[in-house]
Amino acid sequence: MEFRDLKAQYEKYKSEIDSAIQEVINNANFIGGKEVNTLEQRLAEYVGVKHCITCANGTEAMTLLMMSWDIKEGDAVFVPDFTFFSTGEIVSFRGATPIFVDVDKDTFNIDTVKLEKAINKVINEGKLTPKVIIPVDLFGLPADHIEIEKIAKKYNLKVLEDAAQGFGGSINDKKACSFGDAATTSFFPAKPLGCYGDGGAIFTNDDALAELLNSLKVHGKGDNKYDNIRIGVNSRLDSIQAAVLNVKLTAFIEHELEDVNRIYRLYTKKLKGIVETPVIPEGYVSSFAQYTIKLKNKEERDSLQAKLKDEGIPSMVYYVKPMHRQGAFAEYDYDVNDFEVTNELCDTVLSLPMHPYLSEAEVEDICGVISNTQS
Structure with missing residues (x-):
């Protein structure tokens, strides 16, 4: 018995997956091919947002947002205590301070009452500046985004929805990856929508943020990849993974x-x-x-x-x-x-x-x- 049976999924969609991969190989367009553009358009449409920006993995998706929002030393970012390491790691990676918050005993997601207490504690101590809340859609269940967005608005904080595990979930027909100022997901093979390697994506309705993210993920490019207008990273989803994901997205939806x-x-x-x-x-x-x-x-x-x-x-x-x-x-x-x-x-x-x-x-x-x- 398999914990998450990727082999059974492949056997069901073997011909479609093999054909999609072979087409990329035949075209030899391995980076930034049409498969990536198609996937981004389909994902944005499914989630219900204007922009989907794919990248190398879910961790870098969050890191790119931290870069875009200029999160740095002296900033406080609020993260659930019961989650995978990367959600806190990307905060420290930028030199900021992760403030861990206990979770709800039933949903396992961040406790909104304790979240507000944690924000007030940071404000009253006066050592750090509260900047971002990162609610995690743990085990596939969306966090209490309705209450979280109220809290964020009250304290003028940004919200990054970490939907690495949450793709496909929803609250009253509003889909995971559409909450907050931006959202991220992971295409790690064992995730609800997974590829055959690493991959990730960012979702947002903010045109300026999307433009900045598309620059940052390719070495801070300007009009082209040899026109570098800022310091960025190398974080792209390759065409073969996108091809696999296009097949699997259809299966996921159907x-x-x-x-x-x-x-x-x-x-x-x-x-x-x-x-x-x-x-x-x-x-x-x-x-x-x-x-x-x-x-x-x-x-x-x-x-x-x-x-x-x-x-x-x-x-x-x-x-x-x-x-x-x-x-x-x-x-x-x-x-x-x-x-x-x-x-x-x-x-x-x-x-x-x-x-x-x-x-x-x-x-x-x-x-x-x-x-x-x-x-």
Whole structure:
């Protein structure tokens, strides 16, 4: 059994993917080809924004925005404590200070009440200047962007939606990657929409920002790549990855998002009352990058993971260590009591196999092991 079965997806779309890759090879237009332009147009249309700017990966997508907004030393950027390292890394990379905020125990996304408290604490201390909020759409579920945007407006902060895991999710028909001042996603192979390598994208309705990003991602180019008007980076999505993504985007729209939500409903029906299952607020749709359950304590979680492994069923712990305990952030003085929910989640969460090609029989087997172990 696969945790996220990319092989099954490839077998279903083998002829389309192989043909798309071969066309790039035949044309020998490997960087910035028509496949990239087509993909950017389709992604922007799907999300419902004016501009999609593809780049090398999701981390660099966020870094490019930090560059565009001139985030630097002395600035404070607010990041959920329960997330992947890169969301905080891109803040420190620019010399700014990540301010980690505890998360909601049900959605796993940034706690908006604690977020506002953290902003006020920074303002009252007067050492840093609050600049950006980076809410993460964790495990495919959009953060509480409606409340976050209210807070951002109140304190004159920018919002960068980190939708690395969230592509395809939505709140009341407004899609992930369309919230905030700009949004980013990742095309890492295991993501809801993944390529066969690294890739990422930025989404925005801001014309000037889009123009700046298109310059920064190609060495700060002006009218052409040999006219360099600013210091930039080399961060481009190649044509082969774009070709793969064009095929997979069609599949994602036509059935994959619907299929993972069908699997979610099946899991939740069978596991109800046995373990804590994902909470999807009313009006929200998750793209289920992960299906994550909660156990009572670390011992129970680890025991279940071991039992699943014995039965040939893969599972993962996202995340073993919270952001405030990462060695790279050891210079910052964080109070462990500020992260009560995150600390508990790191000891109790377990992600089960989740992808559009998971069969009902496989779900039955997984839930059977869990039911027998927890009874």
